[in-house]
Amino acid sequence: MTKSTRWKYSWRARLPVAGIVVVVTAGVAAAVTGAAHPLPGLRVVPGGHWVYNSVLHVAFHVDGGTAGIDAQAAVPGDQGSQVLQGDASGYVVGSERITEFGKSDLTARPSMVPPAVEVPVGVETVGGPYVVYRRAGQIARLGDPVATMSAGGPVGDPVAAADGTLWLPRTTSGLLCRLDRGAVSLSSCPVPLPAGHGGALTLVGDAPHFVDTTDGSVRAVEAGGLGTAVPMGVAATAELRPAANDVAGRVPVLDPSANRLYLVDPAPNPRKPIVVALPAGHYDGPVAGGSVVALVNRDTGTLLTFDAAGRPTDAKPVPPGEGTSRLVRGEDARVYVDGGQGTHVLVVGKDGKVTDVPVVPPAGKPDQPVPEHPTPGQPPVPRPGTGSQPDVDAGDKPKPHNPPPPRNPSPPAVPASPPGAPPGVSATGGDGSATVSWGAAADNRAAVTSYRISWAGGSRTVGGGTRQATISGLANGTRYTFTVVAVNKAGTGPGASASATPAAAAAAPKLTATYRGGRASLSWTQPDLGGGQLVHYVVTGTGLAQQTVSGTSTQYSGLSAGNTYTFTVRAVTRTPDGETRNGAAASKSITVPSPKITISQGAPTTTDNCDAPDCARVNVTMTGFAPNTTYAIRLSSDSNANVQTESARTNANGSLTYDELDYDEPGQTIWVSVMTPDGRITSNRIQWKSR
Structure with missing residues (x-):
């Protein structure tokens, strides 16, 4: 573990974005008033959900119960910023800065430099909030005291219990690590995962569980390790994605390869999973809130909600705006979908019904834009009735040569910016190759001219209209991570990645x-x-x-x-x-052999047991028998069941011709038989003739 550190405050820090999980692009107008005042009677904004409107550069608070806006704070931020809240402060978390604002005075404070160059996963919990930089393995606590902690390597998605304990899987070492509330370093990594197994964490009744995607089971995380494996009853695949918490005791698990949502029972002697067939598409989620499960179909731009029994409850278009929507669980346990620019939010009620909330200043709040960073000494933007313009009495008329300024001037045109991250990146391994696929990246006002795929050992550039590329010359059995970025005239956008392991089909036995x-x-x-x-x-x-x-x-x-x-x-x-x-x-x-024996009376002969003139050879012809096999050939007559038995061996074709048997009783009927594993085979019958 590394020693915890505090961030230095800086308004000017700028860090390049290496990888973005959720991308929001917006036409930036001007911010609302530089320091918004709290609503009358509102001192500390309660739970709910904060969203960052990147057009206005304002953080708005959405009351999930009323589906209304009840507070706002003008806060500088980056495009694609998310807002996390703690007990007394909110934080606008962007790619280049993290800016705190008070929830009681709604006033922005100096910005902090992010500890890593990637967009983190936010966790709102007591003692936090936390932001987890998964690739960098860095955990930042924004609450008091502010600190960063190293996980010792990349981590997966975290979960937080009600007491503020944070659990994270350390992906490269196969360990589950715990961060206690208020700790300045990871408390320990006490739980080893089964060797070679992968999966993700979820909470069931506030207790951490590990969803094992390798063997298709759920295990409780206990003090000394993982509990007994409970089979989920679904096909195990590395693509299984569980929600971060349960609904009514069942864990929502998405199988994106089969377009199915499962609600699985993690209890001993589990009930059969509930199976929900989903429309074709690429999905974000699942996110569980209360007794509701929500997913976003990126292909159709639709929010789908289901109850705890898997029954559909609503389907609504995702909020408008450039960029990619964000599906989150709020501090009030409701599910929210932020629009691409933060100008609309979908609020999922406890019954699964969805309300579209425009993110605009509440009635009575000033909404005239002002510069994000006013120049010191610059006079404030006039507001009606403030003295900057003459007040007009009811009976007065404004002079024609001095009209009041417009309240909402049109924002200036927004210049092109680098593209967004390509959505839906996936990779499938082949024989010494991998096929990488992706969706169209947001062009951000300039057409995408190319996509670049990079991996350890190489890169490849394809046209802006291409959505798939096959990478050859790879080593079977080696896992590769492929990162796809979009390029337009404004530059190169953030990357999105997927991994695959090339493997050949088995040879013929x-x-x-x-x-x-x-x-x-x-x-x-x-x-x-x-x-x-x-x-x-x-x-x-x-x-x-x-x-x-x-x-x-x-x-x-x-x-x-x-x-x-x-x-x-x-x-x-x-x-x-x-x-x-x-x-x-x-x-x-x-x-399959079809054995046959044919006999006939052959040439005259004389032996010790066979006398002339009636003694002659018995010609035996065998076909369809097992090749290269010795058989006992038995001669029989009406009066003697075993006149004579000789042995002979078939050739490679399962045939033989044998004439060593002889007979000398005129008028008798004779035949030959051979015993095989399938039973006795008997020849034709002939009557012996006198010479």
Whole structure:
């Protein structure tokens, strides 16, 4: 852990933005009055939600219960700023500065320099608020005392319990870390995760739980480690995204690859998950507030809400404005959606119904724009009735040559700025390659001319109309992070990233197929899995049922004599990214024998047991038998079941011709039989003739 530090105050600090999670672009007009006064009778603004209007450079407070604006504070801020509140202060958190303002006097204070060059995740909780810079592994407490703390490496999304304890997963070391209220360093990282497992934290009844996306389970975070794994009842995939808290005891989990929302039960002996089918699209969320779950479909620009049973409760367009909307849970546990410029907010009620709230000064509040940073000594902007302009009595008329100034002059044209971050960045691994996809970035008043994809070891630039690129020459089994940025004439925008691990499909197994005893026996060796993990083998046979096999052998029975069957075996693997792939198939064909024996009376002969003139050879022809196999050939007659037995071996085709048997009883009917694993095979019958 590093020693905690306090930030230096600075109005002029400027830091480049390396990566932005939520991007808001706006046409900046002028700020409202430099130091807004609190409403009559309002000393400290209660819970609810603050939003930053980047057109006016004003932070507004939204009362979720009334869906109205009840306070405002003129605060300098950056485009895309979010507002977090503590007990006595609010904070406008941007990419270049963090500015505190009092919640009682609604007056801005000097700005702070952010401790890292990325947009953080904000956490409103007692002892805070906190801002967590995930890639940099930095945690900043904005409350008293102001401090920054190192997590010792990158971290995932945090959760905060009601007592102010902050929990964070440390992604590179597989540990869950705890930051106690008021601490100046991480208290400890007491909980190890299962080796090789990934996931995210959530709160169930204010108790931290770990949602394991590797094995599809939920585990309570206990003092000495993780509790017993409770299966969620959904397919495990690295893309599963849980909400930060439960609704009515169930954890909302989004599967973006299947466009499904699950409400899973983390209790022992869990109930079946509730499955909600979602329209196609790319989603932000889920965010849970009270008994409501909310998601934003970025493709259609729609806020969707559901109750604790997964039933739809409302669907509304996201607020207008350039940039990307922000889906958050307010300090009052309601869900809010801030518009791209902060000029509108959607408020989700406790019943899931959505109200669109314009973010404008409340009635009776002055709303004439003033410069964000007035020049010292510059006279204030006139306001009606302040003495800067003559007051007009009811019976007086203003002089034509001295009209009152307009209250709301049109803002100046806003120049172009670099594009926003490309939305919906995703990456899928292939064989030595990865396919990266993204949505159109906000152009911010200048057309996007190109996109640049970069990764460890290379970069590639494509046209502004391109939405997908395949990167080749990568190493299978190595995880790559791909960052996509948009470029226009004003510059290069912030990046958005996704990761993928290239992996090949499995090679074909080496297959052996034999037929014996009425069964086809198949066996094979495990092939090269191409960097993936074996799931099972899939075996097929002509006209036969498909088999799923975990080992390296199987059998088929009930085959028909004389038919040819072709068998295939392929390995099914799971890539390091959780994708399932079918490997190359090996095939072998088997023709089921249709054995046949034919006999005839052959040439005359004389032996010790066979006398002329009636002694002759018995010609035996066998076909369709097992190749290279020795059989006992038994000669029988009407009067003797076993006149003579000889042994002979078939050739590679399963055939043989044998003439070592002899017979000498005219008038008797004779035949030959052979015992096989499928039973005794008998020849035709002939009557022996005298010579």
